Amino acid sequence: MDAEVVLQEEDSWSLLSLMASCLMVFGGALPYVPQYQDIQRSSNSEGFSTRVCLVLLIANILRIFFWIGKQFEITLLLQSVVVIFTMFAMLHLCCTVQNTNRVSTKQHRLSDLDFRYFWKWSAFEDYLLFCFGFTVLCAVITLLLLDSALFVETLGSLAVMFEAMLGFPQLLQNFHNRSTKGMSVKMVLLWTAGDVFKTTYFVMNESPTQFCVCGSVQIVIDVAILLQVLLYSQDTRVKLG
Incomplete structure (x- = not known):
């Protein structure tokens, strides 16, 4: 009987642990679901700051490279991947809505190299290109300094x-x-x-x-x-x- 009780407790703990992990993976994206629906419904993205996307994209890209240098729970790695896709979804929606509502035909592109419009580009592809370039830069630096414990810890500190x-x-x-x-x-x-x-x-x-x-x-x-x-x-x- 004692063994059965122990097994039941272990099963219960495993279930709770699995639920907590799932909540960690998808919990960071859940608050943006109603915001996404609200923007889609109202065709107005003024209440949402795309700077939030910038911060979370940089943080989670850095966190992935931190995981490469210092493996931690796979749950936190998956969380970063989910948040990155969520931020891209929000950016894509904002670009679509803004381009639909835009009165002026003037387009602001990454290739203009105008710092005044940094992260205020008209095309979703520019956000993808920027993140791709940032990821490649991080990959090169991480590859060169991966053996440095100081670099890895600093990378993790920057991410968080x-x-x-x-x-x-x-x-x-x-x-x-x-x-x-x-x-x-x-x-x-x-x-x-x-x-x-x-x-x-x-x-x-x-x-x-x-x-x-x-x-x-x-x-x-x-x-x-x-x-x-x-x-x-x-x-x-x-x-x-």
């Missing part, structure tokens, strides 16, 4: 630093505007819960230190944004009163 600071521009924007219009406590709590789950997963699976630091920084930023929502919404009620 980009990801960890994703919410920082929102924090600064809220502070500058003294407003969190369009944000709700429920939304920020969902962000925080997701980052707490992610960080707990990193710790329990003994992921590289960089991942744990990344999760911790994201939780701190989430809590700071939550405090802003509570503070600024209270200020608004006082003014209205």
